[in-house]
Amino acid sequence: MITNKNCIIRLSRYKNALYRLQALGFVKVFSDNLADAVGGTASQVRKDFSIFGISGNKKGGYQIDSLLEKMNSILGKDQLQKVVVVGAGHIGSALMRYRGFEKEGIKIVAGFDIDPAKINRSNPVPVLPLEEAKSFIKSNGIRIAILAVPDIAAQQAADLICASGIKGILNFAPLGLKSGDGCIINNVNLEIELENLIYFVNVTEKTK
Amino acid sequence: MITNKNCIIRLSRYKNALYRLQALGFVKVFSDNLADAVGGTASQVRKDFSIFGISGNKKGGYQIDSLLEKMNSILGKDQLQKVVVVGAGHIGSALMRYRGFEKEGIKIVAGFDIDPAKINRSNPVPVLPLEEAKSFIKSNGIRIAILAVPDIAAQQAADLICASGIKGILNFAPLGLKSGDGCIINNVNLEIELENLIYFVNVTEKTK
DNA sequence: ATCATATTGTTCTATTTTTCACAATAACAT
C-alpha cells in the first residue's frame, strides 16, 4: 500500500496535466514532458509510475488515454464520489456553489446546518437540517464530508458524522480534530498556509 | 536557513497549541505535552526547537510566553501582515468576511475585482477595481496576496500582482502558476485535497 | 537485416526527514 501522500498528490497533478495535454491534441507523452508539465523530474515520474504498476512503451512513451484510465482507477474516479458539506456558512456555501468539483467526478449532494435560516431544500445543492444528516449519510452511502462549521462546533460535528458512517473528513476548522473508528481527517488550515507563505517570503527577503 | 515546509507548519501548530494551553492557565510546557497537543513526538518537538535555536530548561520544560515570543518572531508575527485578495467571488468574499485571520495578526485590507458589480468601497474590507491594485499594493507595501480568480484569469492576475510588488501568493485556482522574479506561490488545491482523501479512504477500506 | 537512437523501468546512490538514545544538567528531596 502506498502511504506517501506526496506521491498521491503528484498522481493527481499528472492526471490534470494529462487532461490538458489531451485537450491540446496529444495522444502520447514521455516522462520528461509530464515532468515539465508538473514541475518535477522525469525520474520521479517513472518512479511513481513504477510504484503504481503503470507501464509504458520503451522508446514510445505512454498512451495518454490509457494512463488516464489507470490513474482514474487508482484515484477512485471510476465512480462518482458523493460528498456532503456540514456547515453552510461562508466557506460551506462557496463550496456548494462551486462547479469545479464535478468535472473531477466529485459531487456535493447536500449541505447540513443547525441554523434554520440556512435550510433550503430547493437549492441545486439542498441544505438540510443537521438532524437529517445521519439518515441521509447512511441511506446514500456517503463516505466523504467537508466540515465547515465554527471551530467550537467542529469536534462535535465530526463525531456525529463519523458515527453516521463518514470515512473521510476535509476539515476547514483551524484545530486538530480527534477521529474515532478509522475516519481519516485531512485539514485545510488557511491560517497556517498564510503563515507558511509569510515565513518563506520573509526568509527569502532576508537572505537576498 | 530552514527550507523544510513541514517544519514551519509544525511551528505554526506548536504556536496554536501553546495559545490554547496558555488560555487554560498553563505557564510552562514539556516537549511531550506539546507533542500530544499537536499529534507528534516529543523528540521531534525538541529537534524542531533545536533547529530554530529555541531552548528550554533542563527538567523545567519551556516557558510558554517566551516560547510564543520566539515563535511569533520566527513566523513574522511581530508585525501585522497586510494581505489583499484578488477576485471577490465566492471564495474571495468568504475569505474577506472571515474574522479568524485577525487573531493571527493577518489582516485582509482590500479586495480587487474586474467586475464593476463587485466593487464596494464602504465594505469593512473594501473591494476595489483591479486597475487600482498596482498602486494600492505599492503604496501600502503589501507583500502577500490571495488569488481567487477564475482559473483562466489566474496566470494573468498573478503576473500583474507580482509586477506590482507582491512577494507571495496563496493561489486557489487549480492549476500550476509560473512565477516571475522571486514571487513565491503556494497552492490551495481543494480538488486535489479531496482526491487525496478519497484515495486514502479507499485504500484503508480495501486493506481492512 | 543491422545499427543507431530514444526512452522506459529499475537498481543503486544521495539526500532529507524522523526517530532513537543518552549524556548533560537543573530541580528537588533528603
Place this chain on the structure above:
DNA sequence: ATGTTATTGTGAAAAATAGAACAATATGAT
C-alpha cells in the same frame, strides 16, 4: 551537601523520499 529524578539538547541511526545511472528494448533509419 549529596543523591535522585526528570527533562532537555543533540549526535548518531534509521527510515523515507528523491535523484542519477544505466541496462533493456522497442522503434525507426539505412
